[in-house]
Amino acid sequence: MAERRIAFEAARLGLLGFFGLVVLAPYIWMVAASMKPLDELFRASLSLWPERFHAIENYGRVFAEVPVFHYLWNGLVVCGGILVFQLMFAVPAGYALAKLRFPGREWVFGAVMLGLLVPPHVPALPLYIAFSKAGILNTYAALILPATISVFAIFLFRQFFRALPDELVHAARLDGMSEAGIVWRVVLPNAWPAATAFAIFSVVAHWNDLFWPLIVIEGPARATPALGVLYFRSDEAGDDFAVLMAAAVIMTLPLVLAFLFAQRRFVEGIATTGLK
Amino acid sequence: MSDAALPRAATSRAPVGEALAGLMLTLPAGIAYLVLLLLPTLAAVTLAFTDYELGMPALNWIGLDNFREMLSDRGFAIALRNTVIYVGTVTPLSIGLGLGAALLIEAGTRGRAFFRAVFFLPVVSLTVAMAAAWQYLLHPTIGPLNALLRQVGVTDPPFWLSSSDTVLLSLAAIGVWESLGYNMVLFLAGLSAIPRELYAAAEVDGARSAFDRFRLVTWPLLGPTTLFVVTITLIRSVRVFDTVAVLTQGGPNKASEVLLYTMYREGFTYLRLGYSAAITLVFLAIVLALVWLQTKAMDRKIHYG
Numbered sequence: 001m002a003e004r005r006i007a008f009e010a011a012r013l014g015l016l017g018f019f020g021l022v023v024l025a026p027y028i029w030m031v032a033a034s035m036k037p038l039d040e041l042f043r044a045s046l047s048l049w050p051e052r053f054h055a056i057e058n059y060g061r062v063f064a065e066v067p068v069f070h071y072l073w074n075g076l077v078v079c080g081g082i083l084v085f086q087l088m089f090a091v092p093a094g095y096a097l098a099k100l101r102f103p104g105r106e107w108v109f110g111a112v113m114l115g116l117l118v119p120p121h122v123p124a125l126p127l128y129i130a131f132s133k134a135g136i137l138n139t140y141a142a143l144i145l146p147a148t149i150s151v152f153a154i155f156l157f158r159q160f161f162r163a164l165p166d167e168l169v170h171a172a173r174l175d176g177m178s179e180a181g182i183v184w185r186v187v188l189p190n191a192w193p194a195a196t197a198f199a200i201f202s203v204v205a206h207w208n209d210l211f212w213p214l215i216v217i218e219g220p221a222r223a224t225p226a227l228g229v230l231y232f233r234s235d236e237a238g239d240d241f242a243v244l245m246a247a248a249v250i251m252t253l254p255l256v257l258a259f260l261f262a263q264r265r266f267v268e269g270i271a272t273t274g275l276k
Numbered sequence: 277m278s279d280a281a282l283p284r285a286a287t288s289r290a291p292v293g294e295a296l297a298g299l300m301l302t303l304p305a306g307i308a309y310l311v312l313l314l315l316p317t318l319a320a321v322t323l324a325f326t327d328y329e330l331g332m333p334a335l336n337w338i339g340l341d342n343f344r345e346m347l348s349d350r351g352f353a354i355a356l357r358n359t360v361i362y363v364g365t366v367t368p369l370s371i372g373l374g375l376g377a378a379l380l381i382e383a384g385t386r387g388r389a390f391f392r393a394v395f396f397l398p399v400v401s402l403t404v405a406m407a408a409a410w411q412y413l414l415h416p417t418i419g420p421l422n423a424l425l426r427q428v429g430v431t432d433p434p435f436w437l438s439s440s441d442t443v444l445l446s447l448a449a450i451g452v453w454e455s456l457g458y459n460m461v462l463f464l465a466g467l468s469a470i471p472r473e474l475y476a477a478a479e480v481d482g483a484r485s486a487f488d489r490f491r492l493v494t495w496p497l498l499g500p501t502t503l504f505v506v507t508i509t510l511i512r513s514v515r516v517f518d519t520v521a522v523l524t525q526g527g528p529n530k531a532s533e534v535l536l537y538t539m540y541r542e543g544f545t546y547l548r549l550g551y552s553a554a555i556t557l558v559f560l561a562i563v564l565a566l567v568w569l570q571t572k573a574m575d576r577k578i579h580y581g
Contacts, residue, residue, distance in 0.1 A: 008383075008384075009384050009386065012380055012383055012384050013384075013386060013387060015380055016377070016380050016381065016387065016391045019373070019376075019377065019395075020391055020394040020395065023394055023395055023397070023398065023453060023456075023457075024394060024397070025413065026406060026409040026410055026413055026453075027397070027401075027409070029409065029412065029413050029420050030406075030408075030409035030412070033412055041418055042418050044417065044418045044419070044420070044422070044423040045423070046420060046423050046424060046427060085308075088304065089304050089305040089308050090305060092301035092302070092304065092305070093301060093302045093304075093305035093306075095301060096297070096298040096299075096301040096302045097302070100294050100295075100297060100298035100301070101291075101294055101295065101298065102294065102295040102296075102297070102298025102299050102302075103295060103299075104299070105298065108302050108306065111306075111309060111314075115309065115313055115314075117563070117564060117567055118313065118317055118560070119511075119515065119559070119560070119563055121515070121536060121539070121556060121559065122316075122317050122320050122556055122559075122560050123312070123313055123316030123317045123319075123320060124316075124320075124556075125316075125319075125320050125323060125543055125549055125552060125553050125556060126315075126316040126317075126319035126320050126323065127312070127316050128543075128544070129330065129549065130316070132330070145312065146312055148308055148312065149305065149308035149309050149312050149313055151309070151313070154305060179294075179297035179300075179301060180297075180300075180301070183301065204399070204400055207402070208402055208403050208404075208518075210403065210404055210517065210518045210521060210522070211517050211518070211521075211536070211540070214521065214540075214544075215540075215544055225402060225404075225405075226402060226403070226404040226405075226518075227404075229402065229404045229405045229408060230404055230521075230522060233404075233408055233522070241412045241415070241418070244408055244412070245408070245409065245412060247405070247408075248402075248405035248406070248408045248409055249405075251402050251404075251405045252401050252402045252405045252406065255400050255401070255402065256397065256400060256401055258400075259393075259396075259397070259400040260393070263389065263392075263393050264389075266396070266400065267392060267396060267461050267464075270396075270399065270458065270461055271461050271462060271464070271465040
């Protein structure tokens with residue numbers, strides 16, 4: 001029996017190890033290539049370790065030619081801005097839908113359910129026309145605005161707030177708190193798991209998004225990390241894969257590091273938001 | 277997922293203060309919803325029946341002409357076909373591998389957090405940057421994959437992203453790689469919700485092999501999760517855009533033209549916004565059909581519980 005268990009565990013780890021290696025292959029080769037000189041890449045050898053260590057030159061060129069920190073800063077501003085507005089809109093609405101009786105509540109909830117069905121690509125065209133007429137293309141506002149309303153966030157917070165005990169709200173009311181005060185100082189602090197889960201979901205989605213930035217942004221001034229890689233890929237790097245891989249490593253690193261530090265939260269966040 | 281029905285509260289008898297607070301708290305979201313979601317969506321529907329191009333002074337109603345053009349547009353037909361092939365490849369593979377990874381991780385105690393992190397890593401990696409990494413990996417001449425293939429004796433390995441025969445397959449492989457970790461996490465959540473006693477009970481009832489226990493307990497109880505994962509994977513893969521925009525721009529020779537990329541190019545490169553809106557409507561119709569199918573399947577599932 002014990003032998004069978006060991007055999008099973010070995011097979012399990014072997015399979016996981018094999019598929020894990022396949023999943024990691026792009027990362028491994030990306031990092032390896034980013035440390036090699038170009039002529040070594042062109043020889044297409046299968047050795048991972050560089051014969052001539054060229055990392056300083058490759059990474060140096062990326063930092064010299066690409067405004068890396070500027071792109072990362074833009075990404076931070078955009079994701080942060082989106083998240084703040086999403087919470088400002090969705091948390092009060094979610095609370096009202098979960099705990100308050102008011103005329104038209106069914107309609108509001110119906111609108112939320114309807115909104116869940118519409119992918120963000122559908123309103124994109126008219127929003128682009130409107131933003132172009134308003135002269136706000138190429139601004140942070142253009143990047144942030146369309147994502148500020150998240151019906152998904154409203155839905156998620158409503159579900160979570162419904163599970164909070166009514167006594168919590170009643171006690172706060174008896175203490176003379178306003179409804180707005182209850183939302184931010186009583187309900188939200190008790191809904192921290194839902195808020196973190198949503199925050200992770202939102203940041204991952206918008207940090208990686210290419211579709212909308214590609215539409216409203218031109219040039220490096222307001223480019224997000226995704227656009228930055230795209231520009232570098234087509235303009236400067238050309239066929240210099242070594243330097244391109246160095247740029248890819250630098251741009252991938254921030255979110256991956258955040259994930260490795262807060263792994264459990266990330267996985268739980270995506271699972272809760274995914275399964276509603 | 278099922279408690280969508282609101283408690284039957286008599287909204288008309290709600291205290292005035294509470295009603296006012298409710299309205300005030302939903303107002304900001306309501307305005308944003310109206311301006312940034314509802315009106316633009318309705319505008320997109322309207323645009324689909326016009327020949328609007330950026331800079332035109334007025335809307336020119338052309339009825340169903342855009343949709344008629346679509347029927348005879350070879351590029352659109354190819355995009356639709358490619359999208360179906362892509363979705364049809366990515367969905368079963370990423371779900372099968374995601375479920376496999378989840379079952380293997382759940383089956384033992386060693387390395388759980390480690391492997392969960394490994395498979396999940398692509399979900400949090402910058403898609404555009406990783407697309408560049410894939411481009412190097414799959415490069416016909418200097419890519420490690422073909423170097424490996426040549427080493428084991430394949431004399432002329434495929435050109436992957438640069439050949440119209442293999443480009444869609446290559447993009448689908450990247451798509452599977454991207455989404456299997458996401459599906460794995462959803463399956464892990466579903467698995468952890470299955471009560472342990474059921475396995476013991478099944479064993480008492482004669483389900484001796486691991487496969488029997490999977491067939492009798494895991495698979496039926498995972499049903500709702502699986503259905504949800506199928507729908508969400510379908511919807512996510514219909515949206516394929518990033519890898520195409522970065523790696524192939526629909527080429528070579530339209531072989532990787534997909535729905536959203538065609539919509540993007542018609543709208544934002546050729547500035548034919550009316551036609552682009554019509555393609556958007558087809559995309560929306562596909563998404564709605566998928567959600568409708570899920571709801572149908574859900575209704576049937578609920579009865580045997």
